[in-house]
Amino acid sequence: GQQLNQSPQSMFIQEGEDVSMNCTSSSIFNTWLWYKQDPGEGPVLLIALYKAGELTSNGRLTAQFGITRKDSFLNISASIPSDVGIYFCAGRVNYGGSQGNLIFGKGTKLSVKP
Amino acid sequence: DAGVIQSPRHEVTEMGQEVTLRCKPISGHDYLFWYRQTMMRGLELLIYFNNNVPIDDSGMPEDRFSAKMPNASFSTLKIQPSEPRDSAVYFCASSLRRAGANVLTFGAGSRLTVL
Numbered sequence: 001g002q003q004l005n006q007s008p009q010s011m012f013i014q015e016g017e018d019v020s021m022n023c024t025s026s027s028i029f030n031t032w033l034w035y036k037q038d039p040g041e042g043p044v045l046l047i048a049l050y051k052a053g054e055l056t057s058n059g060r061l062t063a064q065f066g067i068t069r070k071d072s073f074l075n076i077s078a079s080i081p082s083d084v085g086i087y088f089c090a091g092r093v094n095y096g097g098s099q100g101n102l103i104f105g106k107g108t109k110l111s112v113k114p
Numbered sequence: 115d116a117g118v119i120q121s122p123r124h125e126v127t128e129m130g131q132e133v134t135l136r137c138k139p140i141s142g143h144d145y146l147f148w149y150r151q152t153m154m155r156g157l158e159l160l161i162y163f164n165n166n167v168p169i170d171d172s173g174m175p176e177d178r179f180s181a182k183m184p185n186a187s188f189s190t191l192k193i194q195p196s197e198p199r200d201s202a203v204y205f206c207a208s209s210l211r212r213a214g215a216n217v218l219t220f221g222a223g224s225r226l227t228v229l
Binding site: 033035040041042043044045048088101102104105106107 | 118147156157159162170205207217218219220221222223
């Protein structure tokens with residue numbers, strides 16, 4: 001079945017640093033989504049990507065839909081303490097007119113450097 | 115809109131008891147999803163509905179799990195009998211299908227602990 005590999009699994013950030021994470025798939029996806037989950041809450045959508053090569057920004061966040069349609073990355077510039085949390089990538093293949101299931105990566109946990 | 119509303123937020127029960135989790139999707143959304151999140155397996159899709167009809171329940175672990183959507187504004191996920199391995203956070207999400215969109219909005223989750 002379809003699988004998403006998300007990396008890194010975890011990382012420590014220092015305020016002001018840039019952060020980068022990515023997802024790769026064994027299959028071609030039509031949609032890539034990036035979510036953030038804070039402790040005790042549900043995932044919240046950050047960025048949605050619908051076309052190969054698409055580069056989209058949301059404030060300090062930038063995400064790209066890979067040209068091969070098998071990968072996507074998320075960058076966070078000038079990180080701040082409230083960026084900590086778990087970031088999930090998710091991909092979907094649309095079969096004909098149907099919804100298709102959203103496949104989630106295992107997440108990248110962002111923590112503040114001690 | 116208040117978003118996706120789930121209840122209870124926390125549930126602690128004993129093995130063998132019945133558990134019912136509830137979800138109110140965003141008004142007007144035509145898709146509803148139930149996910150389970152654990153450390154080991156991450157976010158897993160259990161079942162999803164389109165216009166109140168179950169479309170894919172292949173993720174439901176076993177017959178102890180059942181889900182219903184009697185109307186567009188309410189869904190339940192039931193576990194009977196519950197087991198300790200069912201302990202997880204259960205998320206409900208809804209979406210509206212339209213061209214170029216169709217992203218999921220999640221509720222805050224129901225944390226289930228089965229002793």
